[in-house]
Amino acid sequence: MTATPPAFVPADPGFAARVRESFARQGAMKTLGAELIAVAPGYCAIALAPRPEVAQQHGYVHAGVVTAIVDSAGGYAGFTLFPVGASVLSVEFKINLLAPATGDRLVAEGFVVKPGRTLVITRGEVHAEKHGKRTLVAIMQQTLIVMHGKKEA
Amino acid sequence: MTATPPAFVPADPGFAARVRESFARQGAMKTLGAELIAVAPGYCAIALAPRPEVAQQHGYVHAGVVTAIVDSAGGYAGFTLFPVGASVLSVEFKINLLAPATGDRLVAEGFVVKPGRTLVITRGEVHAEKHGKRTLVAIMQQTLIVMHGKKEA
Amino acid sequence: MTATPPAFVPADPGFAARVRESFARQGAMKTLGAELIAVAPGYCAIALAPRPEVAQQHGYVHAGVVTAIVDSAGGYAGFTLFPVGASVLSVEFKINLLAPATGDRLVAEGFVVKPGRTLVITRGEVHAEKHGKRTLVAIMQQTLIVMHGKKEA
Amino acid sequence: MTATPPAFVPADPGFAARVRESFARQGAMKTLGAELIAVAPGYCAIALAPRPEVAQQHGYVHAGVVTAIVDSAGGYAGFTLFPVGASVLSVEFKINLLAPATGDRLVAEGFVVKPGRTLVITRGEVHAEKHGKRTLVAIMQQTLIVMHGKKEA
Numbered sequence: 001m002t003a004t005p006p007a008f009v010p011a012d013p014g015f016a017a018r019v020r021e022s023f024a025r026q027g028a029m030k031t032l033g034a035e036l037i038a039v040a041p042g043y044c045a046i047a048l049a050p051r052p053e054v055a056q057q058h059g060y061v062h063a064g065v066v067t068a069i070v071d072s073a074g075g076y077a078g079f080t081l082f083p084v085g086a087s088v089l090s091v092e093f094k095i096n097l098l099a100p101a102t103g104d105r106l107v108a109e110g111f112v113v114k115p116g117r118t119l120v121i122t123r124g125e126v127h128a129e130k131h132g133k134r135t136l137v138a139i140m141q142q143t144l145i146v147m148h149g150k151k152e153a
Numbered sequence: 154m155t156a157t158p159p160a161f162v163p164a165d166p167g168f169a170a171r172v173r174e175s176f177a178r179q180g181a182m183k184t185l186g187a188e189l190i191a192v193a194p195g196y197c198a199i200a201l202a203p204r205p206e207v208a209q210q211h212g213y214v215h216a217g218v219v220t221a222i223v224d225s226a227g228g229y230a231g232f233t234l235f236p237v238g239a240s241v242l243s244v245e246f247k248i249n250l251l252a253p254a255t256g257d258r259l260v261a262e263g264f265v266v267k268p269g270r271t272l273v274i275t276r277g278e279v280h281a282e283k284h285g286k287r288t289l290v291a292i293m294q295q296t297l298i299v300m301h302g303k304k305e306a
Numbered sequence: 307m308t309a310t311p312p313a314f315v316p317a318d319p320g321f322a323a324r325v326r327e328s329f330a331r332q333g334a335m336k337t338l339g340a341e342l343i344a345v346a347p348g349y350c351a352i353a354l355a356p357r358p359e360v361a362q363q364h365g366y367v368h369a370g371v372v373t374a375i376v377d378s379a380g381g382y383a384g385f386t387l388f389p390v391g392a393s394v395l396s397v398e399f400k401i402n403l404l405a406p407a408t409g410d411r412l413v414a415e416g417f418v419v420k421p422g423r424t425l426v427i428t429r430g431e432v433h434a435e436k437h438g439k440r441t442l443v444a445i446m447q448q449t450l451i452v453m454h455g456k457k458e459a
Numbered sequence: 460m461t462a463t464p465p466a467f468v469p470a471d472p473g474f475a476a477r478v479r480e481s482f483a484r485q486g487a488m489k490t491l492g493a494e495l496i497a498v499a500p501g502y503c504a505i506a507l508a509p510r511p512e513v514a515q516q517h518g519y520v521h522a523g524v525v526t527a528i529v530d531s532a533g534g535y536a537g538f539t540l541f542p543v544g545a546s547v548l549s550v551e552f553k554i555n556l557l558a559p560a561t562g563d564r565l566v567a568e569g570f571v572v573k574p575g576r577t578l579v580i581t582r583g584e585v586h587a588e589k590h591g592k593r594t595l596v597a598i599m600q601q602t603l604i605v606m607h608g609k610k611e612a
Contacts, residue, residue, distance in 0.1 A: 092249040
């Protein structure tokens, strides 16, 4: 949608390993059954299989669970661009839920819109995949803060 | 904060039972260890004990999990005012995370700000309780839609 | 960013004239000096020249004015898809401000993300143009409601 | 709504004069006809008279204009707590529009929810006054950034 999609250069060439290590420490992602499926500069994707243990009352994936994976995807999209020794926190986010979160797999993607020394702004999307078809189920805008001198681990 | 806090009259005197039945069907709430602790007209409270299974990488409760309980609290706050036979869905919400979600217990509260036939607007707050002290850790604004003629179960 | 960008078919072939008539009735747009520069199915663009009369204390265009043009752009993007006799209202929106709103011209664009009978979800972007260069200064997520049987005029 | 409403102590006893000087430099507030009516630690109120020059197509005050006054109210609520020599910028905000913005007068109020060295979180409310009755027409959540070493003027 943006005229010039930014090509990001990570400050730390080891960014992908740092994202994977941090993701592995998120007990919530393990409890929800979320999986890190892609990491690139300014980008992260996380997948989740819909099932009753993560559902709301109608059987769809709970909006909070959809939020959890897209919040993490946005946070790690930003984190790919952070210098070594810095840590990431979500300041705020806003989610619109567009369609029932159901299907074979949900894929949450985070995209850095605007990197910065203190704040990083991201966008997120969640698609539901079913029989090879993708449906957009949620969109997000998110603000992250860079915690300098605070390691992730 | 509002000059005249509204006193809501539920359309269905059995609203509390309907909320409890619907909450019991949310597999995600059980998986996260969330508990429904209070229901009143236009109000709902949900509690969660912080623990590694719902944490992010620094050991605090994951922002998505904080969101899950306050989204449900806001949704059920609205649902208390719905007529029999109507169901609730979150259209969107926005969360600001104010302090680390940690302590003995998190309590998420939803408050109806503006009821309506089609849309209901709520506010949410999440407090962390530790040694009898409460800290505000998140605030939410949320839009719900009333699905008439669609039962919750 | 979305895999399959939707191609929208307007319900009313006279959508562009309806948008222009409605825009012309927005006294706020005239007061702010905003101009409707493009209308297409699911899309609308509005331009504004930065000047002291619309500035905040540092001389940049006020965040509320940036919001006014992107709210209108999103609202009219949705309105292009409405049937004759329906009217549009903003339910809510969220804006992230990414860079100072300054330059030769601001261009706010609204894009329909998800049309619906009752609710329409849009995204918005505001770019600042200076010496032929575009800078993204704000992004928006917005929820609109379709007021059936309520004419715009 | 919060258990313990915070009592804020401003870092600069001359905070009210600083707010008034900064507000006077906002050309947009003058163009819209907005008036600063109250300043206190962590609080600010701004009023506006509805009239065709600030209206949308149905004759109500434009959502962007409602946003402009509540964004400024929230920003100055935060600014009351800033040290001398620091400046304020809105990072993001989210508005829910609850009722038509019309009547004799709109009053936008900003309240600091969480002060901080870098980020300040506020809530906002806009009431419409008519024949002595107040109606809540909008609520806001907002994130501000403190620009240290950057004077307002």
